[in-house]
Amino acid sequence: MKVHEAIGRALADQGAQTIFGVLGDANLFFMDSFVRHGGGRFVSASNEAGATLMAIGHAAVSGQVGVATVTLGPGVSNTVSALLEGVRGNVPLVLLAGDTGDDERDEISRLMQREMITVTGAGFEQVRSPATVFEDVSMAFWRARVERRPVALNIRRDFQWADIDYQRVVRRLPEERALVPNGPDLEEALGIVASAKRPLVLAGRGVVATSAAAAVAKFARRIEAPLATTMKAKDLFHGDPDNLGVFGTMSHPGSVDAILASDCVIAFGAGLNHYTTSKGVFLRGKRVVQVNRSSHEIGRFAQPTVGMVGDPELTAALLTEWLDTAEIPPSGFTRELHAEGRLGSATAAQARSFDDNSPVDLAEALCRINRVFPKNRIVITDGGRFLSRAWMDIDVFDPRYFVYTLNYGSIGMGLPEAVGAAMACADRPALLVTGDGGFMLGGLAEFSTAVRHGCDLVVVVCNDSSYGAEDVQLTNRGMDPSIARFSWPDFAPVAVALGGQGVTVRTMGDLQSALDAIEARQGPLLIDLKLDPDTVPPLGH
Numbered sequence: 001m002k003v004h005e006a007i008g009r010a011l012a013d014q015g016a017q018t019i020f021g022v023l024g025d026a027n028l029f030f031m032d033s034f035v036r037h038g039g040g041r042f043v044s045a046s047n048e049a050g051a052t053l054m055a056i057g058h059a060a061v062s063g064q065v066g067v068a069t070v071t072l073g074p075g076v077s078n079t080v081s082a083l084l085e086g087v088r089g090n091v092p093l094v095l096l097a098g099d100t101g102d103d104e105r106d107e108i109s110r111l112m113q114r115e116m117i118t119v120t121g122a123g124f125e126q127v128r129s130p131a132t133v134f135e136d137v138s139m140a141f142w143r144a145r146v147e148r149r150p151v152a153l154n155i156r157r158d159f160q161w162a163d164i165d166y167q168r169v170v171r172r173l174p175e176e177r178a179l180v181p182n183g184p185d186l187e188e189a190l191g192i193v194a195s196a197k198r199p200l201v202l203a204g205r206g207v208v209a210t211s212a213a214a215a216v217a218k219f220a221r222r223i224e225a226p227l228a229t230t231m232k233a234k235d236l237f238h239g240d241p242d243n244l245g246v247f248g249t250m251s252h253p254g255s256v257d258a259i260l261a262s263d264c265v266i267a268f269g270a271g272l273n274h275y276t277t278s279k280g281v282f283l284r285g286k287r288v289v290q291v292n293r294s295s296h297e298i299g300r301f302a303q304p305t306v307g308m309v310g311d312p313e314l315t316a317a318l319l320t321e322w323l324d325t326a327e328i329p330p331s332g333f334t335r336e337l338h339a340e341g342r343l344g345s346a347t348a349a350q351a352r353s354f355d356d357n358s359p360v361d362l363a364e365a366l367c368r369i370n371r372v373f374p375k376n377r378i379v380i381t382d383g384g385r386f387l388s389r390a391w392m393d394i395d396v397f398d399p400r401y402f403v404y405t406l407n408y409g410s411i412g413m414g415l416p417e418a419v420g421a422a423m424a425c426a427d428r429p430a431l432l433v434t435g436d437g438g439f440m441l442g443g444l445a446e447f448s449t450a451v452r453h454g455c456d457l458v459v460v461v462c463n464d465s466s467y468g469a470e471d472v473q474l475t476n477r478g479m480d481p482s483i484a485r486f487s488w489p490d491f492a493p494v495a496v497a498l499g500g501q502g503v504t505v506r507t508m509g510d511l512q513s514a515l516d517a518i519e520a521r522q523g524p525l526l527i528d529l530k531l532d533p534d535t536v537p538p539l540g541h
Contacts, residue, residue: 206269
């Protein structure tokens, strides 16, 4: 077979089933082989950054290695911000990048692709020769899985028509054993937990498995500690009467008092970055026990009183067992909080009534959308000043299906990642909350991709006709914010023109038509919430 045919077969051997990309002459033929001979699905994106972000969104909810492909030169350089998002988010991803041959020195699109890719922190593998193609493809996938980051596989186009014999090469992954802590760290942690008067249990993304969450919740009940999560583990304990919700800068006001009153935090699978700790305020004066699977995750951001390297599920069970053996009495903290009315209702959103002619209230609009949207949902959020309301008012129900798109801090990554997530779980409807700036920056073109591929996706655009965060900064300094304000086109008719559905919401009375459209949706639906830029609450409110 030809090398381009071999690549198509090798990709299928690695378990690749869906690849997102933009075609060019350097990746055209091996993608054709992947679809024709490898039985795979190719999802054509509108631009290379979008394709890479779709692979990130797909990986986030599928648990598999995401795969994207781009052509040489500009195709590669267009992926830089997306690769940074994948690197910062520890996303296993393989980027199949076509490249020029060594003798194409005058090619107008020639680029030093290794340097362009590795500056992002992504890994790089080269197809060294036609004879090594199976080994090189296998190595790229192995590294992406083991290193948990994007790895680019660079493929020269002049190699692709060489002849080669097929061979199946799949690298075996090393076994990851679940560790249970032992020794002085465990003893010190037990002493801290046993003596705590107002302990609080915090769960991060490392506790999203159902069995792990159950073990952590059982431990919290044993010591009578309220439960909280990081943003990436949002709603892990949804419905639990002892749930405080998110711990950090996005905490509900009703939860902050309980967090500040605690004297000890036991964190499982959480990194404790400055957003989670509210820049250290939420840990001040408390003893902290941090449990993570690897040592490099302990003390990376906040220094704990004691850190334990161990599996969160097994460690929580071990702590519970030792407390029972030693007959340590529970703290009584949750009983105290319930008696004071500071637990249980702290995260509940209160329904409000509005006149039909009232301007759109962002919080109430999101709450009503939250109530009608199916619970077996995938939730994706883009960046903007609307974000705190989205995180507070949109329930996730299962954090395995919550896609966080701000690892690199860029707006505009939400819609492409939503497309990838929706295609990974076609049986689950996807809900994206984005801003008008993010939608125009990275969403408009890829909305057409969602239409072309029939995604069950609802896009809620929080449209204040501005770059909201910049608008706030100018306004707070008494400056004219007009430079950060825009006259965008009406998004709903644009969505219809692209083949989807669209509803414009200018007043609270218009909102019912959007709720009806959610229930009757057929394909991608865009809801344009028209907001007054002078009344949208700033981030964190």
